[in-house]
Amino acid sequence: MPSRTRPRVRVVPTVELLRLGHRAGRDPRLTTHLALVARAFGARRMYLNPPDPGLAERLAAVARRWGGSFEVVGAGDWRAVVRGFDGTVVHLTMYGIPLERAMRRIASARTVLVVVGGAKVPPQLYRMSGLNIAVGNQPHSEVGAVAVFLDRVLGRGPPVRFGGGQQRILPRARGKAVRTAPEGRRS
Amino acid sequence: MPSRTRPRVRVVPTVELLRLGHRAGRDPRLTTHLALVARAFGARRMYLNPPDPGLAERLAAVARRWGGSFEVVGAGDWRAVVRGFDGTVVHLTMYGIPLERAMRRIASARTVLVVVGGAKVPPQLYRMSGLNIAVGNQPHSEVGAVAVFLDRVLGRGPPVRFGGGQQRILPRARGKAVRTAPEGRRS
Numbered sequence: 340m341p342s343r344t345r346p347r348v349r350v351v352p353t354v355e356l357l358r359l360g361h362r363a364g365r366d367p368r369l370t371t372h373l374a375l376v377a378r379a380f381g382a383r384r385m386y387l388n389p390p391d392p393g394l395a396e397r398l399a400a401v402a403r404r405w406g407g408s409f410e411v412v413g414a415g416d417w418r419a420v421v422r423g424f425d426g427t428v429v430h431l432t433m434y435g436i437p438l439e440r441a442m443r444r445i446a447s448a449r450t451v452l453v454v455v456g457g458a459k460v461p462p463q464l465y466r467m468s469g470l471n472i473a474v475g476n477q478p479h480s481e482v483g484a485v486a487v488f489l490d491r492v493l494g495r496g497p498p499v500r501f502g503g504g505q506q507r508i509l510p511r512a513r514g515k516a517v518r519t520a521p522e523g524r525r526s
Numbered sequence: 527m528p529s530r531t532r533p534r535v536r537v538v539p540t541v542e543l544l545r546l547g548h549r550a551g552r553d554p555r556l557t558t559h560l561a562l563v564a565r566a567f568g569a570r571r572m573y574l575n576p577p578d579p580g581l582a583e584r585l586a587a588v589a590r591r592w593g594g595s596f597e598v599v600g601a602g603d604w605r606a607v608v609r610g611f612d613g614t615v616v617h618l619t620m621y622g623i624p625l626e627r628a629m630r631r632i633a634s635a636r637t638v639l640v641v642v643g644g645a646k647v648p649p650q651l652y653r654m655s656g657l658n659i660a661v662g663n664q665p666h667s668e669v670g671a672v673a674v675f676l677d678r679v680l681g682r683g684p685p686v687r688f689g690g691g692q693q694r695i696l697p698r699a700r701g702k703a704v705r706t707a708p709e710g711r712r713s
Binding site: 366368369372373375376378379380401405433434435436437465466470471473475476477478479480482483484485486487490491499501507508510511512513514515516517 | 566567663664666667669670674677686688698699700
């Protein structure tokens with residue numbers, strides 16, 4: 340008989356992100372923020388359409404320095420990513436149904452692909468997504484929407500681990516403290 | 527004697543935002559996303575240093591269209607905003623103590639000023655803040671940090687109201703539905 344005092348482990352889905360309509364010349368910083376948020380809040384990778392090798396390398400450098408295995412993967416054909424995804428596809432849009440109403444379904448999925456558009460979203464995406472979800476039915480930001488989505492879906496699971504980095508922060512009430520791992524002991 | 531079935535109302539703080547180090551030529555879109563996130567997740571206003579009247583007007587147009595009374599207020603002297611604030615000053619930084627550890631103190635405050643820096647944060651800010659708080663001790667985005675901060679601090683309170691707008695979204699599982707209020711009945 341299972342012990343009543345055993346802590347309940349909450350299983351959380353594996354989440355990946357697909358960002359559509361990136362314009363390398365125009366939104367490098369916004370897409371960089373999006374990728375950093377995806378990484379920091381526990382997504383496994385971000386597919387980027389169209390591909391941007393410079394941005395992918397910048398994120399790889401962040402992972403080398405701060406740990407974890409998050410990666411940005413160029414996606415020339417976003418429809419192939421959506422069609423080939425084995426899991427629940429969630430399109431974040433201010434026009435969708437509130438996240439609260441879909442939480443149970445999302446949290447019980449094994450794998451989730453979160454899709455966020457750029458300025459213009461292909462109408463096809465609304466049909467291809469299993470769920471069109473709004474993180475608030477107000478205009479705001481794909482960066483904020485992804486952050487809150489991941490925090491709500493993954494944030495109550497086990498803490499996100501960022502092993503293998505060269506540096507980690509020692510949280511402080513004042514100032515900055517960073518520990519640098521000695522060479523060869525980065526795990 | 528109070529009824530035991532009366533719903534418990536959770537009092538949430540009033541939150542304002544101060545964004546430092548805005549560069550009107552370089553980060554208009556990031557600061558716009560930040561302001562939109564602040565509005566969508568229930569902040570009352572955003573002080574912007576240095577001031578950017580164009581951005582303030584764009585956000586005023588969003589409030590006219592989508593409701594609510596959120597405003598962007600130019601702040602030539604950010605120290606005066608911090609010093610003159612009657613409440614708890616929270617500086618969001620990846621070097622701070624985890625939000626979880628400070629939640630009780632923040633949630634019980636009457637008013638909160640959330641301060642986010644730009645590329646370079648004046649060291650003075652670390653001393654002037656009552657709390658230096660990290661939304662995850664990883665590098666990410668002030669847009670994501672503010673979204674999650676507001677969602678955690680305000681998200682369990684009464685829903686944010688956006689009255690008085692010209693339009694509102696009717697949430698849909700597929701496609702887009704927007705209701706436009708008739709002239710003269712916008713409340």
